[in-house]
């Protein structure tokens with residue numbers, strides 16, 4: 001028995017989008033079309049603590065950005081991209 005080379009071809013090809021360049025979903029995958037995340041207006045966390053969560057367990061499913069560090073939540077929207085844009089608008093509005 002000779003050792004066989006095990007090739008892991010189950011992983012997707014390398015992404016050109018780095019996680020810090022856009023929002024990620026709750027599995028840590030970058031979401032195409034989302035802008036670079038504004039830091040959390042309450043605790044200052046950057047993209048590493050911000051995820052877009054899909055709440056689909058109620059009668060009105062929605063997407064919202066969650067800060068996993070302080071637990072605050074952005075505006076609820078119909079799509080992940082809108083939720084990301086809504087988060088950035090609020091973060092900018094609270095800073096200025």
Ligand SMILES: [Zn+2]
Pocket residue numbers: 040041042043044045067068069070071072
């Ligand atoms: Zn926060």
